[in-house]
Amino acid sequence: MAKRSAPEVNAGSMADIAFLLLIFFLVTTTIETDRGISRKLPPIQDENVEPPVIKQKNIFTVIVNRNNDLLVEDELMQLKDLRKAAMDFLDNGAGTGDDACTYCQGAKDPTSSDNPEKAIISLVNDRKTEYRTYISVQNELVAAYNMLRNREARRMYGKDFTEMEGNLNDPNFKGNKAQLEERVNTIKEMYPQKLSEAEPKG
C-alpha cells in the first residue's frame, strides 16, 4: 500500500487574511507629519528687574482688538498690507555711527527703526481676539522676517535662509553642517526675531 503523505495545508485563504490586516493598517495610518509655526516663549522674569528703556521709534506696535481689527502704529490696516509694513519697519536702518545698518535697503526714515537689531515688534491681543486672526498676524510677521533673511542669505551665500535652516534641522543632510550653522547664525544675528507679545487685555 502506498505511503500516505501528509496533506498540504491549503494556503488559499492567506491572501484574505493578509488583505484584512492590510486594510486595518491602511485605515489607521497617518503618514503626514504636523506642520506649524514654531515660536519660543519668553521665560518668566523677575518682577524686580527694570525693563530696558527702548526708544518709541524702535517699536512697531501691532494691536488686534476684540473685533479682529488690525491696528498698526495706531492706524487701521488690512492684513495683506501687514507683511510689507513690517518689512519696511525692520529694514529701515535710520541709525548713524555705531547704529548704522550697512545691509539695510529701507527708506532710512528718521521716525522709524534705527537698525534691525534694535527693532522690536510688539504684538498686543485682546482676550476676545479669535485664534484664526492671531495666527494670520503671526504668520505675516514671521513671513516678514523670513523674507528679509532670505534676501540677505541669497545675497551672501546664494541660497534661501529657509532652505538653509531646513537643511540644518535635517539629520540626513549631507554637507558641511558646521559651516551651515555658522551661516544660519550670521543671518539670524542680522535680522534677530524680536517679537514681543504682551499679556492680552480685556
Next chain:
Amino acid sequence: MSKFKKKKGGELPAISTASLPDIVFMLLFFFMVATVMRQNTLMVQNKLPYADQVEKLDKKDLVMYIYAGKPSPRYQQSAGTEARIQLNDKFAKVSEVQQFIYAERESKREELVPYLTTALKVDVETNMGLVSDIKQELRKAEALKINYTTRTGEVSKN
C-alpha cells in the same frame, strides 16, 4: 503518431495568483511600519487655521499635544459649549496644564527632555484668552518651545 502534438486550443492560460499574498504582505509590512496610531480621541472641535510660514514637526515622540476648542456636539451636554482644553483623553482645566507637562517629561528619557516641543492644536474659533492662559502655564512649567499647529495654505483662507 505525432510526438509533437500541439497543445490543445489557443485559449489563454489563467494568470497565476500565487504571488498575490507576497505582494499583499509587502504592502502590509510597509503600512505596519509607517503607522502611527492616533493617541488621543478628539473631544473638541479642531479646525486648524491656515499658515504658510510653517516648519515641519518631526519626531512625534518628542511632541506633547494640547488640544483646545469647543467640545464636540456629543460632549456638549456634559461639557457645555465654551471652549475647553483637552489633555490626553479628557477635558482639563487651565491649572492642570502644568501637571500634564511634568507628567509627560517624567515619561521621557532624561536626555530628550530639552528637545520636547509642545504642539498647540487650537480651533480657529477659540478666543485668545484661553490660548494666552495656556501659554502662561507653559511658561510657568518652563516648556518654552511651542508650535502652533496649522494647515498649510494661504492666510487669506482663514
